[in-house]
Amino acid sequence: xxxxxxxxxxxxxxxxxxxxxxxxxxxxxxxxxxxxxxxxxxxxxxxxxxxxxxxxxxxxxxxxxxxxxxxxxxxxxxxxxxxxxxxxxxxxxxxxxxxxxxxxxxxxxxxxxxxxxxxxxxxxxxxxxxxxxxxxxxxxxxxxxxxxxxxxxxxxxxxxxxxxxxxxxxxxxxxxxxxxxxxxxxxxxxxxxxxxxxxxxxxxxxxxxxxxxxxxxxxxxxxxxxxxxxxxxxxxxxxxxxxxxxxxxxxxxxxxxxxxxxxxxxxxxxxxxxxxxxxxxxxxxxxxxxxxxxxxxxxxxxxxxxxxxxxxxxxxxxxxxxxxxxxxxxxxxxxxxxxxxxxxxxxxxxxxxxxxxxxxxxxxxxxxxxxxxxxxxxxxxxxxxxxxxxxxxxxxxxxxxxxxxxxxxxxxxxxxxxxxxxxxxxxxxxxxxxxxxxxxxxxxxxxxxxxxxxxxxxxxxxxxxxxxxxxxxxxxxxxxxxxxxxxxxxxxxxxxxxxxxxxxxxxxxxxxxxxxxxxxxxxxxxxxxxxxxxxxxxxxx
Ligand code: ADP
Numbered sequence: 001x002x003x004x005x006x007x008x009x010x011x012x013x014x015x016x017x018x019x020x021x022x023x024x025x026x027x028x029x030x031x032x033x034x035x036x037x038x039x040x041x042x043x044x045x046x047x048x049x050x051x052x053x054x055x056x057x058x059x060x061x062x063x064x065x066x067x068x069x070x071x072x073x074x075x076x077x078x079x080x081x082x083x084x085x086x087x088x089x090x091x092x093x094x095x096x097x098x099x100x101x102x103x104x105x106x107x108x109x110x111x112x113x114x115x116x117x118x119x120x121x122x123x124x125x126x127x128x129x130x131x132x133x134x135x136x137x138x139x140x141x142x143x144x145x146x147x148x149x150x151x152x153x154x155x156x157x158x159x160x161x162x163x164x165x166x167x168x169x170x171x172x173x174x175x176x177x178x179x180x181x182x183x184x185x186x187x188x189x190x191x192x193x194x195x196x197x198x199x200x201x202x203x204x205x206x207x208x209x210x211x212x213x214x215x216x217x218x219x220x221x222x223x224x225x226x227x228x229x230x231x232x233x234x235x236x237x238x239x240x241x242x243x244x245x246x247x248x249x250x251x252x253x254x255x256x257x258x259x260x261x262x263x264x265x266x267x268x269x270x271x272x273x274x275x276x277x278x279x280x281x282x283x284x285x286x287x288x289x290x291x292x293x294x295x296x297x298x299x300x301x302x303x304x305x306x307x308x309x310x311x312x313x314x315x316x317x318x319x320x321x322x323x324x325x326x327x328x329x330x331x332x333x334x335x336x337x338x339x340x341x342x343x344x345x346x347x348x349x350x351x352x353x354x355x356x357x358x359x360x361x362x363x364x365x366x367x368x369x370x371x372x373x374x375x376x377x378x379x380x381x382x383x384x385x386x387x388x389x390x391x392x393x394x395x396x397x398x399x400x401x402x403x404x405x406x407x408x409x410x411x412x413x414x415x416x417x418x419x420x421x422x423x424x425x426x427x428x429x430x431x432x433x434x435x436x437x438x439x440x441x442x443x444x445x446x447x448x449x450x451x452x453x454x455x456x457x458x459x460x461x462x463x464x465x466x467x468x469x470x471x472x473x474x475x476x477x478x479x480x481x482x483x484x485x486x487x488x489x490x491x492x493x494x495x496x497x498x499x500x501x502x503x504x505x506x507x508x509x510x511x512x513x514x515x516x517x518x519x520x521x522x523x524x525x526x527x528x529x530x531x532x533x534x535x536x537x538x539x540x541x
Contacts, residue, residue: 012178013205015088018245023049026221026247032269033077034254034261036121037149041078045244048082050169055086057167062140064116066091066174069184071115073097073124076231076252079144079160081240083119084231088182088201091174095184096232099124100520107135109186109194112400119144119160123255125151178202184399185234187328188519196399197328199235207331207393208241210364215338218298218322219273221247226269228253228262228276228284229303233521234332237275237302237324248273259283267294275300277522278310282460285313293317300324302333304523305429305447308455311355315348325358325427326365327415331393334367335359340424356451357428358419365391369421374408381422384430384443388412418443435526437466437476444476444505446526452500453478458488463516463524464507467533476507477533481516 011017022029027046035041064070070087072094074080087094095113097106106127110118117140120128128141132155143150146161182201186194211217217239219225225248227239235241243250251269253262262284265271272295276284281301288296299314302324314321326332337359346354361367369377369385377385390412397406407413418436419429430436430445437444446464453462461481466474482488490510497506517525 012176012201014173014176014178014201015182015204015241016085016173016201018205018208018241019045019049019052019085022046022244022247026244029221029244029247029249031078031081031250031252032265033079033252034256034265035077036075036123036255037145043078045247048078048085051164052082052085053089053169053171054164054167055082056089056173057169057171058163059086059092059117060090060171061167062117062163064090064092066176067181068092068116069095069113071095071097071110071113071118072232073099073118073120073127074144074231075121075123075255076227076236077121077144077254078252080231081250081252083144084183084240089171089173091176091180093181093184093198096235098186098188098230098232098520099127101188103127103130103134105194107131109196110135110139112194113184113186113196115139117142121145121255122149122151125153125155125157128155128157129153176201178205183235185232185328188521193402195402197395198399199331199393203331203393204235204238204241206364207235207238207333208245210362210393211238211333211336212242212246213362215360216322216324216333216336216362217242217273217275217300219243219246219248223272224249224251224270224295226251226253226262226266226271226274228257228274228280233277233303234326234328237300237326237332239275259287263287263291266296267291270295272296273298273300275302277301277303278306279304279461279518279522281310285310285317288317288319289313293319298322300336302326303521305358305451306356307451308352308356309457311352315352315355321355323355323357323359325417325429327417329395329413329415330365330389330391333362334365334389334391334394335361335427337426340426343424354424354426357426359427360425361427364393365389367421367427368412369419370412370414374412379421379423379425381420381426381428384418384420386433387415387417387419387427387429389415435465437464438474439466439469439472439476439504441473442504446476449476449478449497449501449505449507450524452497453480453493456488456493456496458483458486459493460484460486461516461524463526463529465526465529465533467509467530475509476505478507478510479516479529480510480512481514482512 022045183199326334449464517528
């Protein structure tokens, strides 16, 4: 049979086309950053587009070629954005490093990615000095600042602003296939070594398009977006692509991630939409309650489950909550919480019941749940299974082939999360497969226990882990951080939980601590907790 092709233009989906568009249509839309040097810095998409081409020319002059990895160890600022676009312009690969990782992890990742050059903010010069011998030999180092702020260092450091100033902005974009690699981000390696996820131009552009809808980011060109989620955490959830695509103003928090600094920016710049992990919102919400919400109308929260009190607090403040679920391997979003037909007349309690679920898959991310053998399970809101995903912005294989074949025979990726899907197609996470508490042959959802405990007014944060038990195989242990002014007791928490979860879920043991350990991406670090309490158990025995 003779094949015919569609007769439309071949217009590859390259991330550079996003900044081209912003330069043409939204050139004066502002990008405001708290600079690492201190002052607030103001620029716009027009200037960023020009500087990103100069940055591309500088990279070329330094010998960087297509497919080379270019590492960034940087906060959310205008420079980090122009760097991403500059790197993509020549077909090289931006590789975000998470500065909150341990030195050994960073060294491992830099070596695995084999970064040719590394761009770092002033804040992170000490990290470079510590890593120098271990993994930086033969790699060029550039500091993201101007000549006046260049640090004294034993290292051979180049100055970013000097490099840019020496170039003009006429370098044409490399002719690239849309499936060419564009970005690299490593998973945090909660199990085993970190694995690299290699995004393509196409997957980044599609992710920005697919997550740009009113039920997802919901950003319009009149909006002002503040991504608190760092660009080194799963692509800042795509905001550096989604915002210039629609021409939304961007406000970048730079190195000051405390609630006071964040809220100051929110008020000064009339931020309408913001995004961060739940931990960040604990303090930000407390401040917004005191200072008022200003123009803030919508927040995207993901990376960990949104506790009930948080959904209620945002509802009280009149801020729409969009919970997102996904992971580095999914670019990173897969579902967002959406008001579905049939939900319009929900009571507040019902609305909150749904707001704390993980959300509905949007076009471009297929979701199913499966049993241990990969067989699909019912989407009845009751049956719990492994969450499997498929789509153009989901991982196909890891960088350097790590982990081998990660898809099943039909191309589904096992997310490592466990949950249900209900008749509204809402995905509800009961756990990460390695965090479920297996008691007496049945599963206790650590996430649900934590959420119920954290909704007690005297509790700031709670973590539930399984500890070995001779009779039940595992029993839950709840580790609790009290609110500043609270003297809540274990008995009171038990009573609170008894009214909310099955009796056999109630932890026999509740521990109070001053703070809980978090991972480099702001999640409860249960690996650390499990180790701590296992060691204690061994000592007692
Ligand atoms: P890591 O922190 O392990 O590097 P990611 O940042 O990619 O990796 O985290 C992905 C994981 O975070 C998911 O597999 C899931 O367990 C958890 N997660 C993400 N969003 C949510 C959410 N809205 N609710 C509960 N858990 C979430």
